Amino acid sequence: MQPDSSRISNGSAPPARRRGRLAPEAYIEGVLQGDRVTLARAITIIESDLESDGELAAEILQGILAEAGDSLRVGITGVPGAGKSTFIDVLGMHIVRDRGEKVAVLSVDPSSPVSGGSILGDKTRMERLSVEERAFIRPSPARGHLGGVARRTRETILLCEAAGYRNILVETVGVGQSETAVRSMTDFFLLLMLAGAGDELQGIKRGILEMLDAMAINKADGDNRLEADRARVQYAGALHLFPPSPDGWTPRVVTCSALANEGIREIWEMVLQHHEKMRASGWFLRRRRQQALAWMRELVLAGLEEEFFRNPAVRDRMPALEEAVRTAQATSFTAARELLALFRNRPRLRQSDAAPARSSSRPPGPDRGFQIKE
Ligand code: GDP
Numbered sequence: 001m002q003p004d005s006s007r008i009s010n011g012s013a014p015p016a017r018r019r020g021r022l023a024p025e026a027y028i029e030g031v032l033q034g035d036r037v038t039l040a041r042a043i044t045i046i047e048s049d050l051e052s053d054g055e056l057a058a059e060i061l062q063g064i065l066a067e068a069g070d071s072l073r074v075g076i077t078g079v080p081g082a083g084k085s086t087f088i089d090v091l092g093m094h095i096v097r098d099r100g101e102k103v104a105v106l107s108v109d110p111s112s113p114v115s116g117g118s119i120l121g122d123k124t125r126m127e128r129l130s131v132e133e134r135a136f137i138r139p140s141p142a143r144g145h146l147g148g149v150a151r152r153t154r155e156t157i158l159l160c161e162a163a164g165y166r167n168i169l170v171e172t173v174g175v176g177q178s179e180t181a182v183r184s185m186t187d188f189f190l191l192l193m194l195a196g197a198g199d200e201l202q203g204i205k206r207g208i209l210e211m212l213d214a215m216a217i218n219k220a221d222g223d224n225r226l227e228a229d230r231a232r233v234q235y236a237g238a239l240h241l242f243p244p245s246p247d248g249w250t251p252r253v254v255t256c257s258a259l260a261n262e263g264i265r266e267i268w269e270m271v272l273q274h275h276e277k278m279r280a281s282g283w284f285l286r287r288r289r290q291q292a293l294a295w296m297r298e299l300v301l302a303g304l305e306e307e308f309f310r311n312p313a314v315r316d317r318m319p320a321l322e323e324a325v326r327t328a329q330a331t332s333f334t335a336a337r338e339l340l341a342l343f344r345n346r347p348r349l350r351q352s353d354a355a356p357a358r359s360s361s362r363p364p365g366p367d368r369g370f371q372i373k374e
Contacts, residue, residue, distance in 0.1 A: 021045070024056055028063035034164045036136060043138060046155045061155060064162035069288070071161045072275050073168045075182040077208075078192030083218040084171055085125035086258035087192060092129040094265055095167050104165035105129070107139040108153050108172040108182055136165060154185050154295055183211045184291055187284065188271050191215045195224060195231035210242055212251045213274060216267055220255035228255045247283040249274060313342040 027045070030038025046057045078084050088105055095103045105126065129135045140153050157168050170186055172178040183189045191208065195217050209215075215235055220228035236253040244250065252270060256263030278284040308314060321339060324330035 021053070021056060024059035024063060027056075027060045031060070031064055031159055031163050032067055036163075039136065039159060039163045040138070042159050043152075043156050046159065047140070047152045057155070061158060064159060067162040068158040069161060071157075071166045071168050072188070072271065073157060073170065073186040074271055075170045075172070075179075075186035075189045076192065077172050077179050077182060077190070078218075079194075080173055082192040082194055083258045084173075084192055087216075087218060087256070087264065088169055088171060089126040089129045090258050090261050090264045091268060092126065092135055092169065093132070094268060096129070096132050096134045098265075100134075101167055102134040102136070102165045103129075103167040103169060104136040104157075104160035104163075105138070105169045105171060106153055106156055106160070107137075108170060108178055136160060136163070153181075157185065179208050179211065184294060187278065187287065188213045188274055190267070190271075193217045193231070193235070194219060195228040209239060212239070213249060214252045214254065214267070214270060215239070216263070217253070217255045218258055221257035221260045221262065225255075231255075247278060247287070248281060249277065308339075308343050311343050313345070314339055317342055 022041075027038060027042045031042050042060055045053050045060065048054075048057070076084060076088060092103045092105060095101050126137060130137050138156065140156060153170060157170070160168055168186075170182050172182045179189075189211055191212050191214070193215055217228045217231045217235070232253050232255050239251050239253060242251075254263060254267060254270070256267060258264065275284070278287070317339065321330065321335040325332055325335050
């Protein structure tokens with residue numbers, strides 16, 4: 001039976017499914033009821049590369065969409081060792097225990113899928129939080145597209161929201177592209193820093209400083225207190241030099257100690273204050289809408305890229321053209337044009353091959369020399 005790709009939800013004919021998969025309604029209901037096992041299984045489908053799971057994933061997402069979105073999404077980044085897991089453990093416990101709310105922690109791990117190594121490690125990093133009933137912790141493997149940053153984290157966020165998690169913490173390691181991706185899926189962006197370590201060591205680029213809503217200098221305890229305070233003043237001065245953010249929020253620089261549980265509660269107060277302010281000014285919704293649109297475009301581009309590299313004509317021709325470019329027999333420009341033409345099913349022909357019988361009143365244009373094959 002052929003899956004009907006036009007079917008979004010609750011149609012009559014169920015699409016062909018992989019063995020072991022449930023009906024979409026089962027996932028939708030389970031997620032909406034906040035069932036953690038179903039939530040985890042639904043995320044697995046969202047993350048799956050299987051063609052048959054893609055359809056199921058779309059149905060699940062469509063089914064939970066109305067219940068998603070009502071949350072606070074916070075991105076937390078910092079180099080390995082900055083104290084992210086300790087911080088999130090403590091912050092999560094505050095949210096769960098003191099505030100009585102649910103929290104989902106999604107880790108975006110940009111480490112190489114080839115080496116199998118993981119910078120962020122597994123969930124045992126958050127020892128106390130991981131055994132809490134109201135906490136859901138999920139590392140997202142980074143694979144393939146979009147700079148290797150977990151490509152399904154946005155959809156995972158939606159699933160968690162639909163399952164009743166109103167606080168979403170998205171954690172990533174500060175190693176380049178992952179921060180930009182996490183920034184583009186969160187409402188508040190926090191950088192955890194260490195006093196004393198140079199900017200270079202902490203991978204701090206100007207671009208990252210510009211994205212911040214707050215910076216927390218962690219490990220402000222013991223002998224490190226003074227230095228942390230010094231760093232705070234220094235960074236506050238540096239951040240002040242940036243033009244004000246269009247949303248009207250001035251990034252804050254604070255100190256904290258995840259280990260001693262100092263300053264964490266205050267940081268969450270700040271996040272809530274930011275949230276209130278953004279909601280009142282309309283920036284909250286505005287940013288969310290911008291993010292959703294940008295993500296749609298990114299998904300389209302990622303889909304096109306995938307199709308391009310899977311296209312048989314492209315795959316056949318690619319090695320020869322790569323060699324031609326490598327040996328300077330062809331320019332990148334012409335080679336790319338030829339591949340794109342192949343992809344569009346318009347193989348580039350030699351001028352002499354062009355069918356002379358093809359009558360056209362069009363003036364000679366850039367398409368000359370191509371035969372359009374329908
Ligand atoms: P991550 O790699 O960013 O997740 O960092 P971890 O949370 O694993 O912390 C790295 C190390 O720093 C661990 O040994 C922690 O115990 C320690 N650490 C984390 N937060 C603090 C803190 O606030 N103060 C001190 N002194 N050590 C901390």
